[in-house]
Amino acid sequence: MKLHLKLTVATPTTLVELLASHSELSKSAIKKVLNFGGGWVKVAGKGSPQRCRRATKALNKGDQVEFFYDDKLYAETPPAPTPIFTTPHWGIWYKPVNVVAQGTPYGDTGCMEQQVQALSGQKQVFLIHRLDREAAGLMIFAYHRMAAAKLSELWREGKVDKIYQAEVHGQPDESGRIDEPLDGKPASTRFQVVTAKAESALVQIHLETGRLHQIRRHFAHIGHPLVGDPKYGAGGDKRPMQLIATELRFQCPVDHRHQVVELPAELRLF
Numbered sequence: 001m002k003l004h005l006k007l008t009v010a011t012p013t014t015l016v017e018l019l020a021s022h023s024e025l026s027k028s029a030i031k032k033v034l035n036f037g038g039g040w041v042k043v044a045g046k047g048s049p050q051r052c053r054r055a056t057k058a059l060n061k062g063d064q065v066e067f068f069y070d071d072k073l074y075a076e077t078p079p080a081p082t083p084i085f086t087t088p089h090w091g092i093w094y095k096p097v098n099v100v101a102q103g104t105p106y107g108d109t110g111c112m113e114q115q116v117q118a119l120s121g122q123k124q125v126f127l128i129h130r131l132d133r134e135a136a137g138l139m140i141f142a143y144h145r146m147a148a149a150k151l152s153e154l155w156r157e158g159k160v161d162k163i164y165q166a167e168v169h170g171q172p173d174e175s176g177r178i179d180e181p182l183d184g185k186p187a188s189t190r191f192q193v194v195t196a197k198a199e200s201a202l203v204q205i206h207l208e209t210g211r212l213h214q215i216r217r218h219f220a221h222i223g224h225p226l227v228g229d230p231k232y233g234a235g236g237d238k239r240p241m242q243l244i245a246t247e248l249r250f251q252c253p254v255d256h257r258h259q260v261v262e263l264p265a266e267l268r269l270f
Contacts, residue, residue: 003069008045009059015039016055019067031055033069037107040066051108068106078110081119084138085261089147089254090128091120092140092261097240101130101139116141129155132213134230137164137245138263150253155210161249164205164215165194165269167242168224169234171201178218182211189218194270200227202270215243244269 005022019030019039033039040049041057042064049066059065079096086092095101095112102113117125125141126148142148154160175192188208195202201224205215213232219225220232227233228241246263 001071005067007065009063012060015057036109038068070106081115090142092138095131095139097136100133102127134241135243138248162207163247165244165246166203167200167227168219170224172224180221187211
């Protein structure tokens with residue numbers, strides 16, 4: 001069950017009391033959702049809503065509250081990311097399948113951003129790029145604002161080589177380039193078949209642009225959707241989506257060393 005409440009406080013109360021009076025959820029269930037990060041408060045209706053985890057938060061007349069509930073989220077224990085390569089300025093981490101890159105209005109518990117901060121011991125981490133929830137592989141996080149700004153600039157300017165592995169349905173050409181525009185913008189994906197199977201193929205992919213779901217949409221466009229893709233796939237796949245970000249190549253904008261970071265063999269498709 002999903003629930004989204006938008007409330008304006010009429011009389012002083014607490015966050016948990018307000019939510020309990022406008023839903024059928026128990027107070028213990030509400031507290032669990034708040035701890036997960038599904039509660040937002042805008043004081044006196046001014047400024048931006050802020051995530052609020054404190055059930056006893058005092059609310060005054062005119063405060064605005066949003067509450068996001070999805071019972072499918074709370075039974076899951078997200079797997080932990082693994083550090084692959086770290087520096088004082090940034091780190092590259094392995095994102096497992098079904099872990100979101102950052103929080104949503106429904107919560108941020110277990111997202112990569114939160115887990116990396118906790119596991120790295122950093123006071124703050126900065127998300128530089130994203131991977132789809134269904135994908136796995138390498139993600140980079142900056143550990144301070146200067147590194148975040150410089151790394152983000154590298155990504156914007158296309159100065160990072162991003163290499164993926166995937167398994168796709170059917171038998172695409174031995175190698176190729178897909179230049180189908182996405183969302184009205186240029187998009188380019190290069191690929192090479194590494195292993196042809198009976199009904200699928202393992203491919204290595206160089207992502208030259210970074211459009212939403214680019215790899216998934218491009219391979220679906222040429223008639224070879226990714227195995228396990230729940231959105232653009234052929235349907236009926238029971239396996240997790242077979243897409244892994246395996247390699248990042250770039251010049252570190254802090255110490256100017258050329259970095260090639262590869263996913264360990266046991267986490268790759270081939």
